[in-house]
Amino acid sequence: MQTQLIKLVRDIYATNEFIPLHAPVFMGNEQAYLAETIDSTFVSSVGKFVDEFEKKIQDFTHTARAIATVNGTATLHTALYLTGVQAGDLVITQALTFVATCNALYHMGAKPIFIDIEPNAFGLCPNATSLWLSENAMLDDDGQCRHKESGAAIKAIMPMHTFGHPVQLDELLLVCQEWNLVLIEDAAESLGSYYKKHHTGTLGRFGTLSFNGNKVITTGGGGMLLCREQQDGVKAKHVTTTAKAPHAYEFYHDEPGFNYRMPNLNAALGCAQMEQLEVILANKRATAQRYVDFFEKSDYRFVVEPEYAHSNYWLNAIVCPSLDSRNKLLEATNAQGVMTRPVWQLMHRLPMFADALRGNLNNSEWAEARLVNLPSSAIKVS
Known part of the structure; x- marks a missing residue:
């Protein structure tokens, strides 16, 4: 063999x-677009290719808004932050995943709950998830899902589309609905994959893509946050751009933010890759x-x-x-x-x-x- x-x-x-x-x-046009970016001097987080790349991904995936970030882990971190995950909270995910899924939780101060996969596509199993919740969770008087033993809040379910193969999203969405949980799709590996004609990363509240050098297309390093709702996209753009309020010359930041902006150089590479x-x-x-x-x-x-x-x-x-x-x-x-x-x-x-x-x-x-x-x-x- x-x-x-x-x-x-x-x-x-x-x-x-x-x-x-x-x-x-x-x-394709990778070298041409990189040269154009260098000639323009807009090589950092401001430049036309960032907007173009976001629009290309938005149109390709048919999501409400796509926000470019510096890497996939930053995108996961942003999704968790906008979902309201805080230190001490719990998030359901799979043990068979790349470590970035869990690193994002760790840096939020949150903790994973590892649930089994189903043995065909190797993604988070909806039946195993439902069973664990029925045995170990409860809804409090405010409708918050909590771990029975510790009382910790369970905030989200975060499956990964392993090797690009979509998980059973309809079933996981039903589990989320029953337990008042938010679905965040770790779609880092699945650009170009579809679940029942819907692009991965677009059925959960958030989906996250990666453009690392080993992905389907690459920007060298980079990620993209897919937002099901337009208002989430507006918020994501704001907090990933250091939460800076628009002004001609003043620097005013109205909340804690992240410097997770994708540089124009990376986006130029991404635009050329999207053409192919x-x-x-x-x-x-x-x-x-x-x-x-x-x-x-x-x-x-x-x-x-x-x-x-x-x-x-x-x-x-x-x-x-x-x-x-x-x-x-x-x-x-x-x-x-x-x-x-x-x-x-x-x-x-x-x-x-x-x-x-x-x-x-x-x-x-x-x-x-x-x-x-x-x-x-x-x-x-x-």
Whole structure:
């Protein structure tokens, strides 16, 4: 299996050189727009490309307002802040996620509650979430959801669309409605993914995108806050711009704010990348199909989009038959210059989150021992 897989990957990318997991692809106006930005001298947080990039993402996702930020973690932090999450509050999320999801909570002084995933798309399981709440939570006289034992307020549910595959949003929204919780979608990996024809990040009150160098498109570093309501977008723009009140020359800041503005240089790169997005997405689906065909009659399950979704296939993934087969695959491919990676270690195994509340994590632990990500870069076309 390992030898045949290495040959397949080398055939896909037509190289005998090192093959990374996910590299950016530049095949449009990136250099031209960067040069234009430098020539304009507006390289920081003021410039035309910031507004253009926000508008491009807003139009593509059909959200009410999109606000550019310096990175995905800053975007998560902003979403939590605008939701009203405070120190000591609890937020439900999944243990199988990238650490940024939980880092944003940590820096709010809030704490995660880790709930299990469902074993197909590897996102937060609505049934497991509902069960944990029914056993461990209550609504107080004001309708606030609280942890029965500690009395701490539970403010939100924050699922992640793992590898770009959408979670079961309708079911999670019903749980939010029952328990008076806000849904924040960590859509960092899912630009170009759709849940029942709705772009990910647009059904919750907030959604967050990342444009790190390893994402579907990149701005070098950057993020975007998707706001379902226009007034949330106005507020987000204000607080991420140091909460500075508009004035011709005076500096007056009317509340605590963040300096989370995306620089114009990064936005210029993003505008050029957005012009190629449809090509990149089609390219990535074609690569995913080659993996589907390769693994079809094997003991390894290729992770495909859920039946209710259209996924971007950000990171292609397989489920190995066992931990031993996973480790052998990782060792053989990486030794031959084909980068593969296991899924992230579960968050409750990390020292800073070891004491977090959690439910039964059987599916998460099963996936942790078997998931492997395969090279997933788009292929540059002329």
